[in-house]
Amino acid sequence: xxxxxxxxxxxxxxxxxxxxxxxxxxxxxxxxxxxxxxxxxxxxxxxxxxxxxxxxxxxxxxxxxxxxxxxxxxxxxxxxxxxxxxxxxxxxxxxxxxxxxxxxxxxxxxxxxx
Amino acid sequence: xxxxxxxxxxxxxxxxxxxxxxxxxxxxxxxxxxxxxxxxxxxxxxxxxxxxxxxxxxxxxxxxxxxxxxxxxxxxxxxxxxxxxxxxxxxxxxxxxxxxxxxxxxxxxxxxxxx
Numbered sequence: 001x002x003x004x005x006x007x008x009x010x011x012x013x014x015x016x017x018x019x020x021x022x023x024x025x026x027x028x029x030x031x032x033x034x035x036x037x038x039x040x041x042x043x044x045x046x047x048x049x050x051x052x053x054x055x056x057x058x059x060x061x062x063x064x065x066x067x068x069x070x071x072x073x074x075x076x077x078x079x080x081x082x083x084x085x086x087x088x089x090x091x092x093x094x095x096x097x098x099x100x101x102x103x104x105x106x107x108x109x110x111x112x113x114x
Numbered sequence: 115x116x117x118x119x120x121x122x123x124x125x126x127x128x129x130x131x132x133x134x135x136x137x138x139x140x141x142x143x144x145x146x147x148x149x150x151x152x153x154x155x156x157x158x159x160x161x162x163x164x165x166x167x168x169x170x171x172x173x174x175x176x177x178x179x180x181x182x183x184x185x186x187x188x189x190x191x192x193x194x195x196x197x198x199x200x201x202x203x204x205x206x207x208x209x210x211x212x213x214x215x216x217x218x219x220x221x222x223x224x225x226x227x228x229x
Contacts, residue, residue, distance in 0.1 A: 004157070033216060042118075042203050042219030043158070056214040091158070100165065100215055101146050101207040105157040 002026060004106035006092050012112045013082055020078045021109040025094030032075050033103060034067055035091040036060065043091055049075060082113045116141045120204050120220035127194055127227050135189040135223045137178075137204035145206040147171075147180050147187040148217065152201045161189075161202070194227045201225070 005024045013019050025032050030051050035043035046065070048056040051072035061067075064082075069075040079086055089110050093103040121136040139145065149161040149171070162171035167182035176191045187204060204220040 033214075040221065042205070042221050043217070045214075045216040045218070048214040048216055056216070093158075101148050101163060101205070101217055102160055103158075103217060105159065107155075107157040 004092055004094055004104050006090075006106035006109045008109060009107065010110045010112075012114065014114050015084060016081055018078060018080045019082060019111060020076055021090050021092075021111075023075045023077070023092030023106060024073075025075070025092070026104055027073075029094035029096055029104070030072065031095045031097065032069055033093045033095075034075070034077050035093065037089040037091055037108070038087075046077075046090075079111070082111075084113045087111055087113045116145070116206060116208060116218040118204050118206055118218055118220035120202075120223050122221075122223070124224040124226060127225070129196055129227055129229050130193045131227075133189070133191040133194045133198075133225070135202055135204075135225070137187045137189065137220060139185050139187065139204070139206050141185075141206055141208055143208045145208045147178070148205040148207070149176070149178055149187070149189050150203040150205055150219070152203065152222075154200070158203065194225070196227045196229050199225055199227050 007022045032049040034046040037043045049069040064080045067077045089108040091108045093105045117140045146165040148163045150158045151161045162173040164171040164180035170179045201222045205217040207215045209215045
């Protein structure tokens with residue numbers, strides 16, 4: 001399977017714990033995006049990488065959130081000191097430089113904070 | 115800023131019925147417009163797109179026309195099938211080649227097609 005893969009698919013944690021999600025994009029894609037989706041809403045942009053450089057971050061991305069993309073391949077999204085409001089589906093997507101807006105999404109990592 | 119407004123769901127149709135899902139947008143500059151679809155248990159996938167005014171995007175029997183004068187991009191299909199049951203998202207992006215060009219999504223419309 002050469003699509004975007006995310007791990008874990010589901011994560012249940014207690015408030016105050018740290019969690020980390022991993023995304024493996026399509027190998028030839030140099031653009032990588034993280035989005036957050038809550039029930040009944042569309043995805044909301046969190047952050048964007050061009051290769052290994054994090055070039056844009058949404059104001060939704062509080063200082064408890066950090067994302068990395070070492071070596072421009074896979075990416076991780078870490079949430080520190082989780083809160084119940086962090087419960088959501090975290091989506092990763094990748095794209096090439098040439099196809100404007102044509103994102104390939106993974107199936108998402110669902111976070112439940114108790 | 116950019117925003118997308120979609121008709122609220124859920125929408126329930128019988129097989130072979132005509133489908134319209136309304137989408138209007140507000141954007142700075144000249145957006146490209148998209149419809150994404152999320153089938154049960156799957157990730158979002160691009161259904162169709164249009165990059166300039168009066169363009170018509172089409173795929174799998176679905177169509178949408180970029181109407182700049184009404185800032186709309188309504189999704190239509192002449193005869194829906196049970197397999198079209200999914201959540202449909204209208205989206206847009208603006209920006210130059212050097213920007214993130216992230217997508218701004220509507221809230222989604224759940225479509226259920228009954229046999």
